[in-house]
Amino acid sequence: MDNRDLGLADSLRSAAAASPRLVLSGHVHNPARWKDRCGGTISLNPGVGTDPTVPNYISIDTARRRARWFRDGELADVAKL
Secondary structure, three states: OOOOOOOHHHHHHHHHHOOEEEEOOOOOOOOOEEEEEEEOOEEEOOOOOOOOOOEEEOOOOOOOEEEEEEOOOOEEEEEOO
């Protein structure tokens, strides 16, 4: 897992069978990737954009199992969950 939160990655690895399916985070301001996986857990972090007046965010469609990442108010990427 390369979201630069080593404590979270260690926790997910040690949880093994009881690990969550999805982790939503905003702690890491500049993650290496907005979406990452550690075992069976998907980690999502929108990071910080270049425009402080428009926050980055992630829209999650649980029925379609899809996440859409918006950076600086624009759709930047779509991923399957």
